[in-house]
Amino acid sequence: MKSLILVIASLVIFLALGSASKVRYDNFKVFKIRTKNVEQQQMIEKLAANSENFNLWHSGNKEVHIMVSPQKVIHLQNYTRAYSLPLEVMVSNVQSLIDGEQLSKSTDDSTFGWTRYYPLSAIEAFLDEILAKYPAVTSAIDIGTSYEGRKIRGIKISYKEGNPGIFIESNIHAREWITSATATWLINEFLTSTDEDVRSLAENHDWYIVPVLNVDGFVYTHDTDRMWRKTRQPVNFSSCIGADPNRNFDSHWMENNGASADPCAQTYAGTEPFSEPEVKAIADYIASIKERLNILIAFHSYGQLLLSPYGWTGDLPSNYDDLMAVAEAYSNAVKAMPYGTEYTYGTSSGALYFASGATNDWAYSEQDIRLSYTIEFRDTGRFGFILPPVQIIPQCEDALAGLLAFVKKADELGYLEVKYT
């Protein structure tokens, strides 16, 4: 009895701590700052590093989105005025966006749908249900184990022997919740859709899908800090935690300022290539099946962009024209949807920023997967990472339309020839 009371008491304390320790963003604002050159972009990035008062949401060569605590709004306004950088408010209160995102929570708790965002446990239950329901065409993929000891899970969908393979990595950045929502929706669609084109897409390709790669970070965004991006592995010479897993791959790691050496930065590259267990795990898995892969797509948000290699250099990849033709097909197909969502495309370094050690560069350069992309999903900054649940299904429909056109173009250009025997 005594121990039961103790257990209950500690549970109450734990629950109280759990809700009390959730990071709040009351009156935090996100500003859009127009920049004219890389120097100005880097100035803002520097401001964002090393401070709990700033958090970089997006950094491109034309505009930077930065979240600011209420205490530092004046500071940012003065700073940008001093350099004559145009400034506008993108989000006036981040906490109200987060609260709005949670509103739909109670509506369909019992079933997995796409009208709200789910925690990792629900996504895993969804995978288990799919695996149990479609044992003939699905199999579980054990990617490996995260720093905090969680299993990183994936699913393979294969309707027949001899298919070309498509790998989808998702939610490597913890706060990009729309990515795993899209990945799970696509899994469901590939198994249940009766649309002829979708059936052909599902059945004539082998799909390897990892809905949540950064499991520790993802759980942390649900339980503690909605805006967390990185892994959760401590850095032994710093009080800051985690590295940017999408800067941690062993391909031109840390070259050309494509990542940060500062553990407190959002783009910290880690202590060495593959220092993050989640990144090492997915790299090992992809390397083990690379003969089976023709296409790799890494799901991210936000920005509505398709990004091909390279991120680490401004040089163009040898099949640049084909990479752009495939991206254009995706972009045009999405634009033709009722939502009219516009995607732009280019190389990572050209269209967005220099980024070294990213999944798509590594897959392209080190694993010879000739069609490798990062896709930045909705939106372009109205809601940023906190895309309202009502947009989940429209976003997923955009992605499916885009993928259909993408794969068709890849086939036309000869990229779907099977490499294995």
Ligand SMILES: [Zn+2]
């Ligand atoms: Zn991302």
